[in-house]
Amino acid sequence: MKLKSILTLALLSSATLSFAQEAAEAPLQISGSVDTYFKYDFGKAANIPTSFASDHNSVSIGMIDLALKKTTGKASFVGELSFGPRGQSQSLVPAGTESFHIQNLYVNYAFTDKFTMTAGFMGTFIGYEVISPAANFNYSTSYLFTNGPFQNAGIKATYAFSPKVSLMVGAFNDAWNTYTANPGFGVSTLGAQLMVSPVEGWTAYLNVATGYVSGTEFDLTTAYQVTEKFKLGLNVADWSAGMGAEDTGFTGAALYPQYAFSPAFALGLRGEYFKTKDNGGVLWGPIGGESVVAATITANIKAGGLTFIPEFRLDNGSATDTMNGGPLPTTFVKSSGAATKSATQFSLAAVYAF
Amino acid sequence: MKLSFIVSLLLLGFYASAQEKTLPVDEAGVYTFLEVKELKLVSKETMAANVKRFFKENGKSLKLQKSEKDTVFTGRGKMIIQKAVVGIGHPSGDATYRISIALRNGKYRLILTDFMLTPYERDRYSNFVPGTVSIPLERSPDKLNRAEWDANMTAIMLGCRKLADRLGAIIGSAVTEAKPEPKKTATVSTEKW
Numbered sequence: 001m002k003l004k005s006i007l008t009l010a011l012l013s014s015a016t017l018s019f020a021q022e023a024a025e026a027p028l029q030i031s032g033s034v035d036t037y038f039k040y041d042f043g044k045a046a047n048i049p050t051s052f053a054s055d056h057n058s059v060s061i062g063m064i065d066l067a068l069k070k071t072t073g074k075a076s077f078v079g080e081l082s083f084g085p086r087g088q089s090q091s092l093v094p095a096g097t098e099s100f101h102i103q104n105l106y107v108n109y110a111f112t113d114k115f116t117m118t119a120g121f122m123g124t125f126i127g128y129e130v131i132s133p134a135a136n137f138n139y140s141t142s143y144l145f146t147n148g149p150f151q152n153a154g155i156k157a158t159y160a161f162s163p164k165v166s167l168m169v170g171a172f173n174d175a176w177n178t179y180t181a182n183p184g185f186g187v188s189t190l191g192a193q194l195m196v197s198p199v200e201g202w203t204a205y206l207n208v209a210t211g212y213v214s215g216t217e218f219d220l221t222t223a224y225q226v227t228e229k230f231k232l233g234l235n236v237a238d239w240s241a242g243m244g245a246e247d248t249g250f251t252g253a254a255l256y257p258q259y260a261f262s263p264a265f266a267l268g269l270r271g272e273y274f275k276t277k278d279n280g281g282v283l284w285g286p287i288g289g290e291s292v293v294a295a296t297i298t299a300n301i302k303a304g305g306l307t308f309i310p311e312f313r314l315d316n317g318s319a320t321d322t323m324n325g326g327p328l329p330t331t332f333v334k335s336s337g338a339a340t341k342s343a344t345q346f347s348l349a350a351v352y353a354f
Numbered sequence: 355m356k357l358s359f360i361v362s363l364l365l366l367g368f369y370a371s372a373q374e375k376t377l378p379v380d381e382a383g384v385y386t387f388l389e390v391k392e393l394k395l396v397s398k399e400t401m402a403a404n405v406k407r408f409f410k411e412n413g414k415s416l417k418l419q420k421s422e423k424d425t426v427f428t429g430r431g432k433m434i435i436q437k438a439v440v441g442i443g444h445p446s447g448d449a450t451y452r453i454s455i456a457l458r459n460g461k462y463r464l465i466l467t468d469f470m471l472t473p474y475e476r477d478r479y480s481n482f483v484p485g486t487v488s489i490p491l492e493r494s495p496d497k498l499n500r501a502e503w504d505a506n507m508t509a510i511m512l513g514c515r516k517l518a519d520r521l522g523a524i525i526g527s528a529v530t531e532a533k534p535e536p537k538k539t540a541t542v543s544t545e546k547w
Contacts, residue, residue, distance in 0.1 A: 027436075029444040031476065067480040069444070080480045104480045123478035130478040201486050225486035260487075264498045303498035353476070354437075 029069040035062035037349035044335030047343035063087030080104040119155040128235035134353035143274035149176035174213040201225035215242035248281035387514035
């Protein structure tokens with residue numbers, strides 16, 4: 001028998017053997033992903049400031065992501081580590097010389113089928129997009145994602161009134177994206193999420209997180225599987241900075257129509273409008289009072305756990321470079337260094353999820 | 355020598371189990387697991403009581419929907435499909451199905467059919483949750499996803515076999531209701547020896 005046939009049969013058998021084990025106890029779960037990409041910005045500079053896919057004209061790496069989950073009775077534990085640029089400094093925490101980042105580290109206890117509590121460092125409940133490339137349709141990210149929270153450390157309680165309605169309330173550390181709170185402010189961010197599923201295939205999350213340090217963000221995230229092939233997602237958010245700042249923060253909305261031509265090929269658009277409030281407060285985006293419209297077309301070509309993601313993106317800022325009165329620096333630059341209103345980029349990413 | 359013999363036996367087992375690559379299809383071309391077993395010494399009434407107990411004891415994965423004169427029992431079930439290597443992995447999807455158990459004097463028939471596959475997706479908390487699209491098992495996979503479909507089919511076939519074995523173990527049982535035994539702490543005597 002050829003070696004390839006032997007290996008194929010062994011792998012198929014491992015799927016059946018694991019299913020047998022599942023009935024006796026919940027085994028340790030291991031999952032993760034690896035990703036790599038090439039990006040070319042037609043301005044010959046890394047113009048678009050949203051998260052990840054940051055290197056222009058380079059074959060670059062995203063991250064290696066490893067997640068462990070173990071359930072024993074009513075308790076479960078999740079620990080997720082990531083290594084590489086996407087998983088380390090570009091995930092914001094920790095900023096330093098560490099070569100890894102903790103994406104999730106929490107314990108969960110299901111008191112009943114309806115009521116659970118979770119504590120630790122968790123992916124944020126706010127927003128449509130996430131850090132893991134395996135869980136996003138687009139490879140580049142939105143301004144809403146980049147300027148919103150990535151993770152929250154805290155404790156939360158979730159009650160499922162029914163499969164269609166659930167409510168989460170929680171208390172989180174003073175600032176987003178940090179393992180520890182500033183002792184002076186402590187666990188001072190309150191968060192809540194109302195989940196409703198009006199019809200099968202449609203889920204909406206109404207989110208709020210508010211605290212003196214982290215400010216206040218209202219967020220609507222919803223996705224509707226309209227037909228078997230067509231899905232529509234929407235994210236609308238407004239953030240006002242904390243610490244007494246006025247008119248500081250952002251407002252934005254992003255629409256995500258996606259069409260699956262086949263299980264192997266899907267096409268999606270992301271249309272985003274993002275505006276920085278008059279007094280600024282946005283680190284990666286337009287200056288105060290200005291806005292940007294970003295259109296992204298993305299394909300997902302899937303073969304088992306491997307997904308190829310070609311993507312084309314056009315960002316157009318509102319600010320104009322003018323010599324006469326009220327000159328405002330534009331958002332992007334050309335290869336010559338001259339300011340320009342728009343930026344375009346093409347990227348090709350490969351993501352393997354296991 | 356011993357090790358190579360054991361490995362050969364294991365590979366033979368894998369090869370034998372892989373011969374049946376898919377479930378058989380019924381008259382309508384729907385993948386169906388069907389098993390007819392004879393239980394000559396068991397009355398239909400006993401079998402009916404045990405079938406109800408079977409649904410009750412497997413209530414998390416099976417739901418009895420209809421019972422016709424304690425002769426035909428139909429319902430819905432769900433099995434979780436794991437994606438794993440050497441027993442460690444994560445749920446990759448689930449398969450819901452229609453279950454039908456029909457009784458006659460001296461024999462019963464089990465049918466599992468109308469399988470619908472729901473692939474799981476990873477959420478922001480690193481959990482795997484059902485996606486929004488379910489597809490019938492009969493839908494032919496494209497070349498790129500053939501291996502995944504084969505693995506799902508293998509898992510479903512094993513799940514059907516396990517369910518049939520569980521039913522077989524209980525349906526012919528003479529005991530209709532198992533009473534839990536009170537737990538007793540083991541004792542030892544340090545005086546008599």
